[in-house]
Amino acid sequence: MLSKKAKYAMVAxxxxxxxxxxxxxxxxxxxxxxxxxxxxxxxxxxDLKRDGVLASKKGKGGGYYLIKDPAxxxxxxxxxxxxxxxxxxxxxxxxxxxxxxxxKDEETCGIRETFLLVRNETVERLKxxxxxxxxxxxxxxxxxxx
Amino acid sequence: MLSKKAKYAMVAxxxxxxxxxxxxxxxxxxxxxxxxxxxxxxxxxxDLKRDGVLASKKGKGGGYYLIKDPAxxxxxxxxxxxxxxxxxxxxxxxxxxxxxxxxKDEETCGIRETFLLVRNETVERLKxxxxxxxxxxxxxxxxxxx
DNA sequence: GTGTACTCTATCAAGAAAGTAGACTATCTT
DNA sequence: AAGATAGTCTACTTTCTTGATAGAGTACAC
Numbered sequence: 620m621l622s623k624k625a626k627y628a629m630v631a632x633x634x635x636x637x638x639x640x641x642x643x644x645x646x647x648x649x650x651x652x653x654x655x656x657x658x659x660x661x662x663x664x665x666d667l668k669r670d671g672v673l674a675s676k677k678g679k680g681g682g683y684y685l686i687k688d689p690a691x692x693x694x695x696x697x698x699x700x701x702x703x704x705x706x707x708x709x710x711x712x713x714x715x716x717x718x719x720x721x722x723k724d725e726e727t728c729g730i731r732e733t734f735l736l737v738r739n740e741t742v743e744r745l746k747x748x749x750x751x752x753x754x755x756x757x758x759x760x761x762x763x764x765x
Numbered sequence: 766m767l768s769k770k771a772k773y774a775m776v777a778x779x780x781x782x783x784x785x786x787x788x789x790x791x792x793x794x795x796x797x798x799x800x801x802x803x804x805x806x807x808x809x810x811x812d813l814k815r816d817g818v819l820a821s822k823k824g825k826g827g828g829y830y831l832i833k834d835p836a837x838x839x840x841x842x843x844x845x846x847x848x849x850x851x852x853x854x855x856x857x858x859x860x861x862x863x864x865x866x867x868x869k870d871e872e873t874c875g876i877r878e879t880f881l882l883v884r885n886e887t888v889e890r891l892k893x894x895x896x897x898x899x900x901x902x903x904x905x906x907x908x909x910x911x
Numbered sequence: 912g913t914g915t916a917c918t919c920t921a922t923c924a925a926g927a928a929a930g931t932a933g934a935c936t937a938t939c940t941t
Numbered sequence: 942a943a944g945a946t947a948g949t950c951t952a953c954t955t956t957c958t959t960g961a962t963a964g965a966g967t968a969c970a971c
Contacts, residue, residue, distance in 0.1 A: 626865075656962080659962085720800055729906070755875075760872060
């Protein structure tokens, strides 16, 4: 399962991508609009800033704003930032690789093979899920609903 | 990430599917062969027994053995048994469904849509990963390696 | 220089994950 | 029936992570 941090981060990013066209958005505004505990959200936005996705402005008229193109911000990166590896086993991750102690031969492990395929499919899908893509999807879904 | 329990369960099941043709296999044998803490493995095998995948025999000549066809035991079920839902968000699970508090409209949520697709792909892949399939895969991989 | 708004450090409670200990029960062999 | 074998059950411990909250500090605008 995703952590709340990762989920809140995604929700906040979508919010910023949608409402950030007229300058910085207040933390308090995002917190209220998206029902996220404000203090918790502060830490999350700070992480996203350190990661280079967002920037902020202090004082009156301040707030957070996107500094990347919504088409260049994807859910795979967000998930990795907050929850670490996407794969379900350490032996099929790229950055967090760890050998299974009990595995005799990694190259012929049938379990590993399955989870490697799962990982690859998931990463591909999450990389495609950019902010731009998510917003587009929402518009399509509302269109169908009507 | 998978819990150790789920991973050990998968490894133990593959062991039983491979070596269970001449009667029950001792917990201690599996623990030693697969490098799993024995006491921990006991609890795991008990869970698998309660779930109807394994049966056991006490006393001399006893041990655990599969009571399902290896083609009918898949990793999706094992993962659900030990780790709960496979999906990354509670709002896209079947059995563990929970509404997102902050979600205004689930049907048009772009984030949900992405994680629904991820879940479906993962479940499909894990359902296909039966014990029979895993063992077959291992044979194929060793074949290629030589 | 006052108010606004982000930043940083510390702390906390609850729960889960991973593993350990030990007594108990069922079964087989002789 | 005794004694060994092997799974069953209950309880506990330890460590880590998650999801927060509190409050002082810093930067900026007017």
